[in-house]
Amino acid sequence: MSNASQDLDQLRPSDGFASLLSYRLVAWRKDEADVALMIERRHLNRSGVLHGGVLTTLLDVALGYAGCFIATPGRRRRAFTLSLNTQFIATGQVGDRLTAKGHKIGGGASVFFAKGEVLTEGGRLLATAEGVFKYRGESGKPDGEAAD
Amino acid sequence: MSNASQDLDQLRPSDGFASLLSYRLVAWRKDEADVALMIERRHLNRSGVLHGGVLTTLLDVALGYAGCFIATPGRRRRAFTLSLNTQFIATGQVGDRLTAKGHKIGGGASVFFAKGEVLTEGGRLLATAEGVFKYRGESGKPDGEAAD
Amino acid sequence: MSNASQDLDQLRPSDGFASLLSYRLVAWRKDEADVALMIERRHLNRSGVLHGGVLTTLLDVALGYAGCFIATPGRRRRAFTLSLNTQFIATGQVGDRLTAKGHKIGGGASVFFAKGEVLTEGGRLLATAEGVFKYRGESGKPDGEAAD
Amino acid sequence: MSNASQDLDQLRPSDGFASLLSYRLVAWRKDEADVALMIERRHLNRSGVLHGGVLTTLLDVALGYAGCFIATPGRRRRAFTLSLNTQFIATGQVGDRLTAKGHKIGGGASVFFAKGEVLTEGGRLLATAEGVFKYRGESGKPDGEAAD
Numbered sequence: 001m002s003n004a005s006q007d008l009d010q011l012r013p014s015d016g017f018a019s020l021l022s023y024r025l026v027a028w029r030k031d032e033a034d035v036a037l038m039i040e041r042r043h044l045n046r047s048g049v050l051h052g053g054v055l056t057t058l059l060d061v062a063l064g065y066a067g068c069f070i071a072t073p074g075r076r077r078r079a080f081t082l083s084l085n086t087q088f089i090a091t092g093q094v095g096d097r098l099t100a101k102g103h104k105i106g107g108g109a110s111v112f113f114a115k116g117e118v119l120t121e122g123g124r125l126l127a128t129a130e131g132v133f134k135y136r137g138e139s140g141k142p143d144g145e146a147a148d
Numbered sequence: 149m150s151n152a153s154q155d156l157d158q159l160r161p162s163d164g165f166a167s168l169l170s171y172r173l174v175a176w177r178k179d180e181a182d183v184a185l186m187i188e189r190r191h192l193n194r195s196g197v198l199h200g201g202v203l204t205t206l207l208d209v210a211l212g213y214a215g216c217f218i219a220t221p222g223r224r225r226r227a228f229t230l231s232l233n234t235q236f237i238a239t240g241q242v243g244d245r246l247t248a249k250g251h252k253i254g255g256g257a258s259v260f261f262a263k264g265e266v267l268t269e270g271g272r273l274l275a276t277a278e279g280v281f282k283y284r285g286e287s288g289k290p291d292g293e294a295a296d
Numbered sequence: 297m298s299n300a301s302q303d304l305d306q307l308r309p310s311d312g313f314a315s316l317l318s319y320r321l322v323a324w325r326k327d328e329a330d331v332a333l334m335i336e337r338r339h340l341n342r343s344g345v346l347h348g349g350v351l352t353t354l355l356d357v358a359l360g361y362a363g364c365f366i367a368t369p370g371r372r373r374r375a376f377t378l379s380l381n382t383q384f385i386a387t388g389q390v391g392d393r394l395t396a397k398g399h400k401i402g403g404g405a406s407v408f409f410a411k412g413e414v415l416t417e418g419g420r421l422l423a424t425a426e427g428v429f430k431y432r433g434e435s436g437k438p439d440g441e442a443a444d
Numbered sequence: 445m446s447n448a449s450q451d452l453d454q455l456r457p458s459d460g461f462a463s464l465l466s467y468r469l470v471a472w473r474k475d476e477a478d479v480a481l482m483i484e485r486r487h488l489n490r491s492g493v494l495h496g497g498v499l500t501t502l503l504d505v506a507l508g509y510a511g512c513f514i515a516t517p518g519r520r521r522r523a524f525t526l527s528l529n530t531q532f533i534a535t536g537q538v539g540d541r542l543t544a545k546g547h548k549i550g551g552g553a554s555v556f557f558a559k560g561e562v563l564t565e566g567g568r569l570l571a572t573a574e575g576v577f578k579y580r581g582e583s584g585k586p587d588g589e590a591a592d
Contacts, residue, residue, distance in 0.1 A: 016190040017199035020168060042164040047284075051165035052208045052229045057201025081200045082407060082428045083379045085233040085529035087557050087574050089550035106533035106569060110406065111378060111430060113531050115559075115572060125550060128559060128574055130531050132378045132428055134407060136195075230555060230576045231527045233381035235409050235426050237402035254385035254421060258554065259526060259578060261383050263411075263424060273402060276411060276426055278383050280526045280576055282555060312486040313495035316464060338460040343580075347461035348525045349501025356496045377496045381529040432491075 023058055023100075025065060031104040033065030039096045050092040050126075055100075055118055059129035060084055062102030063114035067133055075144035077135060079112070084131040090124060097121040107133075109140040171206055171248075173213060179252040181213030187244045198240040198274075203248075203266055207277035208232055210250030211262035215281055223292035225283060227260065232279040238272060245269040255281075257288040319354055319396075321361060327400040329361030335392045346388040346422075351396075351414055355425035356380055358398030359410035363429055371440035373431060375408065380427040386420060393417040403429075405436040467502055467544075469509060475548040477509030483540045494536040494570075499544075499562055503573035504528055506546030507558035511577055519588035521579060523556065528575040534568060541565040551577075553584040 018024070021043070027034035035058050037043075045051040060081055068077040092098060102116040115130040139145040166172070169191070175182035183206050185191075193199040208229055216225040240246060250264040263278040287293040314320070317339070323330035331354050333339075341347040356377055364373040388394060398412040411426040435441040462468070465487070471478035479502050481487075489495040504525055512521040536542060546560040559574040583589040 015194040016188075016192040017201060018194070020190045021201075040164075042168045044164040046163040046166070047226060047228075051205070052232065053165060053169075053201060053205025056204035056208065056232065056234070057199070060200045060204065078195065080195075080239070081236045082409075083233065083235045083381075083426075084200065084204065085231065085379070085381055085574060086204070087231045087559075087576060088229050089557050091228070105572065113378075113533050113572070115531075128549065128557070130379075130529060130572055130574055132531060230557075231529070231574075233426060233527075233529055235411075235428060237409050253424065261385050261424070261526075263383075276401065276409070278381060278424055278426055278527075280383060311490040312484075312488045313497060314490070316486045317497075336460075338464045340460045342459040342462070343522060343524075347501070348504045348528070349461060349465075349497060352500035352504065352528065352530070353495070353497025356500065374491065376491075376535070377532050379529065379531045380496070380500065381527065382500070383527045384525050387524070 017057070021054065021057060023061065028065060028069050030069055030071070031066055033062050033069065033102045035062040035065070035100045037098050039092050039094050039098065041094060044094070052088055055088065055127040056084065056086050058098065058100035058118055059086055059116050059127065060131070062100035063116050063129060063131045064102070064133055066102035066114050066116070067104040067107070067112040070144040072143055074147050076147040077139040077144045079133040079135050082132040082134055084129055086127055086129045088127050090126050092120060092126055098126065110135060112140070165205070169202065169205060171209065176213060176217050178217055178219070179214055181210050181217065181250045183210040183213070183248045185246050187240050187242050187246065189242060192242070200236055203236065203275040204232065204234050206246065206248035206266055207234055207250070207264050207275065208279070210248035211264050211277060211279045212250070212281055214250035214262045214264070215252040215255070215260040218292045220291055222295050224295040225287040225292045227281040227283050230280040230282055232277055234275055234277045236275050238274050240268060240274055246274065258283060260288070313353070317350065317353060319357065324361060324365050326365055326367070327362055329358050329365065329398045331358040331361070331396045333394050335388050335390050335394065337390055340390070348384055351384065351423040352380065352382050354394065354396035354414055355382055355412050355423065356427070358396035359412050359425060359427045360398070360429055362398035362410050362412070363400040363403070363408040366440040368439055370443050372443040373435040373440045375429040375431050378428040378430055380425055382423055382425045384423050386422050388416060388422055394422065406431060408436070461501070465498065465501060467505065472509060472513050474513055474515070475510055477506050477513065477546045479506040479509070479544045481542050483536050483538050483542065485538055488538070496532055499532065499571040500528065500530050502542065502544035502562055503530055503546070503560050503571065504575070506544035506560050507573060507575045508546070508577055510546035510558045510560070511548040511551070511556040514588045516587055518591050520591040521583040521588045523577040523579050526576040526578055528573055530571055530573045532571050534570050536564060536570055542570065554579060556584070
């Protein structure tokens with residue numbers, strides 16, 4: 001899966017919000033993506049618990065990546081979110097290591113559907129989400145678009 | 149509206165995520181709240197446009213505050229988000245001044261419903277949301293809880 | 297608005313679910329649609345109040361129509377729902393006359409966004425919704441598609 | 445599971461909307477519920493395919509039941525929906541036998557979270573949903589309320 005690894009590396013410098021929050025794409029394969037973050041004080045809300053915006057961000061990223069994996073070298077897929085629904089089941093604390101797991105569950109060359117969840121290292125469910133995404137340009141076709 | 153202004157000031161130091169993203173509560177009154185943010189490079193995704201997680205964060209905050217205003221000095225309301233649905237209508241650029249406007253639209257002493265939208269200064273609609281929130285403890289009652 | 301009236305009439309015989317539930321499209325204009333239903337016993341759930349499925353149905357229909365109005369005779373737009381989020385604010389009783397009001401709020405030739413609410417005749421808010429829809433074929437273009 | 449079977453029987457006469465649409469609760473156990481429906485012409489929209497309102501109804505029912513199972517004879521749980529988000533992945537045809545499968549995924553004595561999906565007999569995924577529900581009265585407590 002060298003292409004995916006390459007993409008993981010290429011990702012980091014160019015993404016302001018990923019740097020700001022310190023989340024990372026840690027697994028990427030056909031229809032699946034995992035995004036990780038360790039909770040720090042900067043991720044807390046005024047009640048001292050994890051800000052909901054951190055959970056929606058991780059889920060948006062994991063679900064979006066899940067639909068954009070492509071194994072062909074030199075090709076890529078890109079998408080933007082049309083809608084994202086998040087349910088907040090439990091909260092997290094400083095030091096918790098979170099993984100947002102995204103799964104593509106359907107769609108075609110224009111639009112895809114995904115769902116996912118955020119879990120702590122111990123397997124506690126913090127949030128679930130489902131979302132609809134639209135591929136940019138022609139990149140949803142079977143062989144994507146040139147990665148330029 | 150001195151109580152609200154006082155709360156606006158008290159808010160900032162204690163909230164890690166508000167500092168990290170630089171959003172601010174700029175208006176707060178019965179059933180309404182406005183949250184503002186100016187888009188900077190740190191808010192962008194890897195495609196160079198506003199990260200969806202910024203929009204979901206602003207909406208979560210604006211909708212949550214909309215249900216927590218209380219005019220009585222020394223009293224407060226607090227809530228956490230049960231679910232938030234966001235629709236991404238358009239995207240924003242560096243330098244755009246955004247306002248997320250939250251409106252409480254129903255509920256009781258236990259749960260409230262809110263909706264909202266994110267607009268640019270020029271009135272362009274970037275996103276809409278609706279959410280369900282639960283009051284912490286007894287703070288959803290008419291006179292809230294002691295602000296401690 | 298003769299074209300819209302014509303379409304309202306053409307609608308009824310072909311739609312099994314509209315007949316089953318007895319809802320009707322009662323207003324249709326650019327970016328807006330109203331759908332009406334009077335609550336009867338058949339619309340109740342086992343607790344004796346309005347079934348949530350009636351509210352989601354009315355909202356799905358009103359939001360979908362809101363994006364499909366076209367003034368040009370002999371042309372039409374058709375769409376299917378990608379996602380629909382509904383919030384259930386209050387419930388209704390037998391005899392209540394409901395109107396679901398849909399509003400298109402954005403989108404392009406491929407996808408549109410809408411929101412809406414269900415109100416009683418007395419103006420009580422029962423539910424809100426927001427949804428994403430995809431136009432069938434080329435029918436989202438400015439002049440729609442041939443009406444068959 | 446005689447208690448659940450008893451409830452399944454008791455359910456039918458009192459529920460107008462279940463009769464109108466001909467859906468049935470076909471499995472009910474801790475944190476899970478299955479609701480079945482065979483698509484007939486009355487379930488179609490004006491485009492001749494399954495009406496989205498049928499899918500949202502089945503999901504609302506399945507998710508709601510999933511959180512209301514209780515094994516103790518003479519006790520029950522009841523809930524109403526706060527929010528329901530549905531994604532429409534594919535459509536169904538007359539004659540398709542559908543099952544909506546609901547799963548409770550979290551919550552406490554006041555509110556619960558659920559998710560689910562609608563599948564054809566052949567395993568094709570038509571829709572997914574997630575929802576938040578509130579227990580009526582004290583019925584969300586471990587031993588529910590008297591079934592009276």
